Amino acid sequence: MLDIRTELTTNPKEKPAVDELGFGHYFTDHMFIVEYTEGKGWHDAKITQYQPIPMYPSSMVFHYGQSVFEGLKAYKTVDGEVLLFRPDRNFARLNKSNERLVIPAIDEEFALEALKQLVSIDRDWVPNALGTSLYIRPFIIATEANLGVHPSKNYKFIIIMSPSGSYYKGGINPVKIMVEQQFVRAVKGGTGEAKTGGNYASALKGQEIAEKEGYAQTLWLDGKENKYVEEVGSMNIFFKINGTVITPELNGSILAGITRDSMIQVLKSKNVPVEERRISINEIVEASHNGTLEEVFGTGTAAVISPVGELKYLDEKLIINDGKIGEVSQMLYDTLTGIQNGTIEDTFGWTIKL
Template identity: 70%
Template structure:
């Protein structure tokens, strides 16, 4: 936990030029300031500070380089039509960050203090939050081992950092369904591993499969379980949902699937709109059967970056399963419009999800 109640601030003397809407892309430009806090065994978390965005100096033997002790989160800040800045369920992100910390043997943080630090950072860099429809300020909190030591053990020193990047609308020309391929050779995670933690190694292990999928013209990988290679788990960096014969189904959290905050939000929206929803194990054979019977009505992935990615085609072995004629489905569109509306302040927040600056 944090051992300090104060955050020191050093403002930049050389503010950056903000990128135009056309330049932004995703994760290419960063705001003027960053938050940083250090951990030392025996002292706890200390030296909380907001400083100009800058490089980090690390010893070549810093343990992060050798044993991968790191965790991170992804969240966004939005500007409403009235000019207010608001966050979407940030407390859930810091709670999940601590769950990842526990799994990676990283000291936990004070979640309320982390949220206050983020609010102060946003207040300083609030002019970086884009105002165009669909645009937002992406926020990346992360923690990594900084101790210079080559022994295999939990580190004694860490850095907790928050950086922020203005991003444009994920769909610049409207929501277009993506094509994904069901991975049959590689696995992302197994129960008992780190699949339910948000740690860098999970993403590095998926790069090869993603590279091969891209060569075939597919946007994402649909991962199957690592034991039997038949139960559906996640789509790349997103959770997945299917609408089959009127019922919405998503894989149950089992220890190898990341508990997505957007996933949880979609479940709330679906249930509040009286949809029949199931969280359970789903085999790829069940999806193929639903396709063949004509009951596979919609499929979509959910995550912070895109909110929803409609799935227009699934490739499994030699089969290509076209979903809803390759068009976005009614339920998918309703969920996207509702959640983005809550995030940007145009739809009433009935769930108390929004935190205003």
């Protein structure tokens, strides 16, 4: 395993007040960085001060979008312990994304070791107020200074960390989402399954239009038939219809969310029927019409659960559960955040104590 050189900052920053944290705005004192050179592999791993990195304007990531990333969180328990939630899954998925984007694989065990060292060094940056966490962003960018269209010969794998405020300051409020008709996020054979910048850049336009119409997010349909549900915003989506929880199956254009997987496991453990299958927007409209659409919610690292109170499709607005959070959504939220905060026993073996 590579050695990690540690250069601690001599000039630590002041920590922001907990109610000013927001998301992704402040960064901790340190970052992890390791370089890749073709023929040499990954080398020169270090933990160093969080700071700007000099990049040639010809760096390939600026031009051809060869980049992948991950998102996970560290939580401080009521006892002051720091827990990581399923970090091994993030590094496994990073390598799946690497494969699609023709980026060399990372050593997953080494990445986890680097992450643990980094979080330990910036342990004081993990906020402990209810609902807060330390958001962790591992990412890889193509850094070869060359304009030829080919896989880069150089990369940087970096981990940065951002203390993050409570997603639900005033309680969990269901959001309104709009089914996107004009734009497409991903298609089978594309990069939808990978966590890569292009998917997010592509989604900005639909998001902008939804927001202008007063909707928080877009619900993406499949790119081929414009018929089957894929994801909502940057979350996976679940529907509770007549007692059964249904989520789109992983078909190659949907991100294999780690929160998604955790929710499915929690549902099974509570004996709630759950199905991963193709689900059309028409089935959802029908369920709404005949009164069996009981709950809709998105899942992701940032919000854990984001209940949907209204779904706009074409000219129709479907109101779900009177615009309130549903029982199963609430149960899932409580269970997962309880495990993450250490107030509920982790019978799944998901958390890693630092």
